[in-house]
Amino acid sequence: MAADISIKVGTPELIPPQRLFLPLCSPLAEAGARVRSHGAVRRDGVQVYVWVSTLEAILAHGRSDPTHEVGGWLFGRYASDGVHHFVLVEESLQAKGGGKSTVSFRFTVEDQETAAAFREHSRPDLLTVGWYHSHPLGLALSDQDKDVHRTVFRQPFHIALVMGTGGRDIGCAVWDHGQISNIGGFFVLDKRPA
Numbered sequence: 001m002a003a004d005i006s007i008k009v010g011t012p013e014l015i016p017p018q019r020l021f022l023p024l025c026s027p028l029a030e031a032g033a034r035v036r037s038h039g040a041v042r043r044d045g046v047q048v049y050v051w052v053s054t055l056e057a058i059l060a061h062g063r064s065d066p067t068h069e070v071g072g073w074l075f076g077r078y079a080s081d082g083v084h085h086f087v088l089v090e091e092s093l094q095a096k097g098g099g100k101s102t103v104s105f106r107f108t109v110e111d112q113e114t115a116a117a118f119r120e121h122s123r124p125d126l127l128t129v130g131w132y133h134s135h136p137l138g139l140a141l142s143d144q145d146k147d148v149h150r151t152v153f154r155q156p157f158h159i160a161l162v163m164g165t166g167g168r169d170i171g172c173a174v175w176d177h178g179q180i181s182n183i184g185g186f187f188v189l190d191k192r193p194a
């Protein structure tokens with residue numbers, strides 16, 4: 001479980017119900033979620049939560065091809081109270097990508113159709129909340145990545161997760177006042193042991 005993920009996460013911490021100020025958080029409390037932080041997590045602006053099983057799937061995808069960039073879609077939920085923005089990543093879906101490359105990743109039309117079909121048939125309850133891909137060098141979004149984000153992921157709750165090829169580290173970018181901003185950290189959720 002949690003010990004298998006190769007990134008460093010903080011000490012497990014139960015979520016006190018009074019800190020779950022947004023409507024999306026109550027299902028987490030009911031599910032008995034516990035939360036840890038990965039990296040430096042901001043408490044203002046966009047807060048990103050990822051189920052550990054989804055994070056493991058993403059990292060495993062990155063490790064599956066250390067020489068090319070791979071990527072996929074993120075599906076989940078979003079809520080805002082006007083001040084705080086809360087993105088919960090529940091599912092990921094691998095994309096085939098176009099023109100396998102060591103320096104870039106792009107979605108094909110077929111990938112977009114696959115993602116639309118996944119949402120329609122498998123998880124109509126979820127939104128597309130962003131995308132992920134792997135990088136051979138560093139976790140900063142390239143200019144081409146920012147073009148993809150501006151074009152395909154324009155909603156305020158759309159996020160980009162970028163991991164090193166080898167799936168050892170992972171960063172997170174969000175929309176912040178119209179700019180694509182690396183927020184550094186996010187929250188990792190797993191089920192509280194019974």
Ligand SMILES: [Zn+2]
Pocket residue numbers: 103104105133134135141142145
């Ligand atoms: Zn990139």
